[in-house]
Amino acid sequence: MMMKKYTAYVSALLLLVLGLFSWGCDQEQGDELPLSFQDFKIYPDEMYTLKNNGGWSTFELRPLVNDSIRTQVTIKYSQPVHGQLASGCNGGTEMCYVFKEDFVGDDSLTYTVCSDKICKTEKILLHIEEPLPTSQCISKLGADSLETTMNTPKEIKLFANDILFCPGGSSYGPIVVQPRHGSLRFYDYGGTSYKSVTFIYTPHANYVGEDSFTYRADMGYGVSQDMPVKVTVKAN
Incomplete structure (x- = not known):
């Protein structure tokens, strides 16, 4: 009778150890990031x-x-x-x-x-x-427009068709009129031309129609210029 109790105790202990060992292995696998x-x-x-x-x-x-x-x-x-x-x-x-x-x-x-x-x-x-010769570097803003579809962000390089950083201190400036039906954010690679600065327009949820925003540039010698950007958001 004592032998049976002892055997049952050992068996139960062995099962417990094996269970803990298996649980430990599961946890180790669970430490891996899910594919998502x-x-x-x-x-x-x-x-x-x-x-x-x-x-x-x-x-x-x-x-x-x-x-x-x-x-x-x-x-x-x-x-x-x-x-x-x-x-x-x-x-x-x-x-x-x-x-x-x-x-x-x-x-x-x-x-x-x-x-x-x-x-x-x-x-x-x-x-x-090729850098523009000083004599040909005359600050100028080019017209921009942007087209996207509903719920789809769209990138635009606002300054890629502009001439800035000429003598007199011209440079790009802030967004002075925000879009009414969307939002703007931007990123810059750093260490490259001002033309690399990229804005991302995101239309408001399910919005379809026209929108716009305006940016300002310093044209040098204390003169600034505003440039409106037309946005069209189409249905999918």
């Missing part, structure tokens, strides 16, 4: 800069500024056609684009972002422009 948390979105990038970066030989690539990432990722780049890549060239961790001396035109490369289980690839387009 590892998912992310990346978007193509378009950057403007001047030949030889206006006197600098490199600038940092920061393609994640417009991406939606909630988990730890790694980034790999392809090589551009008309320049080279170098890591940590400014003492940081970002990858840098090294200019081919005196090259003017468009260059491109791709970047691949990977979480633990997901990888996605997008394109980086680089516009490398």
